[in-house]
Amino acid sequence: MKGTEFAELSAFMAVTRERSFRKAAQLLGLTPSALSHTIRSLEERLGARLLNRTTRSVAPTQAGQTLFERLGPAFQDIEGAVKDVGAFQTQPRGTVRLNLPRLAVHRVITPILGDFTTAYPDIQLDLVIDDNITDVVAKGFDAGIRSGELISQDMIAVKLTPDLRMAVVGSAHYFQKHTIPRKPADLNNHSCVSYRWNETGTLYPWRFNNKEQSVDVKVSQSVTVNDIDILCEAALQGVGLALLPESFVQPHINNGNLVRVLEDWCQPFAGFYLYYPDKPHMPAALRAFIDFVKLSRRLDKPA
Numbered sequence: 001m002k003g004t005e006f007a008e009l010s011a012f013m014a015v016t017r018e019r020s021f022r023k024a025a026q027l028l029g030l031t032p033s034a035l036s037h038t039i040r041s042l043e044e045r046l047g048a049r050l051l052n053r054t055t056r057s058v059a060p061t062q063a064g065q066t067l068f069e070r071l072g073p074a075f076q077d078i079e080g081a082v083k084d085v086g087a088f089q090t091q092p093r094g095t096v097r098l099n100l101p102r103l104a105v106h107r108v109i110t111p112i113l114g115d116f117t118t119a120y121p122d123i124q125l126d127l128v129i130d131d132n133i134t135d136v137v138a139k140g141f142d143a144g145i146r147s148g149e150l151i152s153q154d155m156i157a158v159k160l161t162p163d164l165r166m167a168v169v170g171s172a173h174y175f176q177k178h179t180i181p182r183k184p185a186d187l188n189n190h191s192c193v194s195y196r197w198n199e200t201g202t203l204y205p206w207r208f209n210n211k212e213q214s215v216d217v218k219v220s221q222s223v224t225v226n227d228i229d230i231l232c233e234a235a236l237q238g239v240g241l242a243l244l245p246e247s248f249v250q251p252h253i254n255n256g257n258l259v260r261v262l263e264d265w266c267q268p269f270a271g272f273y274l275y276y277p278d279k280p281h282m283p284a285a286l287r288a289f290i291d292f293v294k295l296s297r298r299l300d301k302p303a
Contacts, residue, residue, distance in 0.1 A: 008042035011035055012050060013075055016060050016068045017140060021053075072138075079140075080279060092284035093122035100145035101131045102228055103245050104272050108145060108160050112296045119292065123285045131226065132199045137277055142286045148270030155275040158290065160297055163268035165246040169258040174238040181241075181261050184208045184215045191240035192219040198226040206243055208265035215265075 014024035015035065025035045043050050050064035060068055100109070109127065116125070128141070136144040147164060151157050170178070170190075181187055187206065195204040203224065206217045222240045225231060232249060235242035236257055242249075246266075252258040274293055276286065 005045075008038055008045070009071060010075075011038040012042055012064075013068065013071060015039060015051065015058060016064060017138075019058050021058060076137075092120055092288040094283065094285040095124045095126050096143070096285050096289045097126040097128065097141045098143055098145065098289075099128050099130050099134050099136050099139065099141045102129050103248055104145040104160075105129060107247065108272060108274075108293070112293065115296075116289070116292050120285075120288055123288060125289070131195075131228065132197050136275075142283070143274060143276035143290070145272050145274050148273045151273055151275045154278070156278050157273040157275040158294060159271065159273050160293065161271035163271045165268050166243055166266050167246040167249055167253070167260050168241055168243055168262045168266065169235055169249050169253065169260050170241040171236055171238040172256060172259055174235075174240070175259055180259075184217045184262065184265055187217050187219050187241065190219070191222040193223040193225070193231050193234040193240045193242045194219065194221045195228065195231060195243075196224045196226050204243065208262065209267050210265050211267065 011024070011028060011030075014028055015021055018024045018027070021032045021035055025032045028035065030038075039051060048063045049061050050067060052059050052061055098109075105127065113125075117123075133146070133150055134141075134144065136142075145160065148157065148159070168181075168187075178190060179186075181190060184206075192206070194206075196202065197204070203221075206219050208215045208217065219241075223231075223234050225234075228244060228248060231242045232244055232252070234240065235244070235249075236252065241261070249258055249260075253260050274290065276290070
């Protein structure tokens with residue numbers, strides 16, 4: 001295979017993976033126009049249209065999806081071989097790409113960010129905030145952080161936090177006009193603001209249990225959004241009740257801006273874990289990050 005042909009395939013893989021010429025161009029160090037020209041050259045050489053483009057989106061055609069799936073394992077092997085070279089470096093360097101939800105940034109990453117970058121100035125952390133359930137391997141990430149309930153069994157997982165809980169909250173102003181729900185079914189009489197996953201369009205379930213029974217409630221949404229900051233703000237403004245992580249809304253509960261309800265129905269679930277694929281010759285930068293996170297969590301525990 002000629003060098004230009006490999007470059008074209010690399011460009012195609014990047015655009016298909018990112019679903020964006022702009023993002024792929026940034027990763028490849030190219031201009032979007034140069035990248036677009038490369039893709040056109042590949043399509044002309046193969047005699048097939050590989051990508052459907054609009055002003056807002058990029059998606060593979062059937063031929064493009066087939067090519068992407070066939071090339072995927074080969075490119076993962078190539079990328080892994082290149083990354084493995086870094087495992088033999090004395091001083092870890094390079095980029096660690098990490099996919100994690102917004103809440104995990106505040107709970108896990110922000111407290112250690114300054115110390116880590118001081119300890120490892122040659123490592124660049126590429127943090128992608130993503131509340132969707134993302135296949136980190138398929139998307140080219142080195143590792144991810146998610147609740148332990150959402151992690152595939154073929155991953156290595158390191159526990160980072162205690163168990164998590166959700167909280168149903170509404171503003172004090174909202175409860176001046178509405179009765180406080182005593183059981184999950186009472187939510188049918190309330191307006192709610194709900195989280196919707198961007199990629200699938202699925203609503204986050206309002207699921208409750210009190211150790212004796214589990215209940216799923218189909219609430220009436222006044223607002224749906226894919227950002228927990230906006231969910232919280234909507235609740236603070238009295239738009240409706242919101243189901244949010246306990247630690248995220250605890251400051252608002254403490255200062256009286258939000259009132260918590262149905263607490264006995266919100267039981268703990270698995271906390272955050274750092275997870276990554278089990279591969280030989282782990283890159284030194286990723287190993288340094290994992291070891292640093294492990295150490296920081298041990299130091300945080302009370303004696």
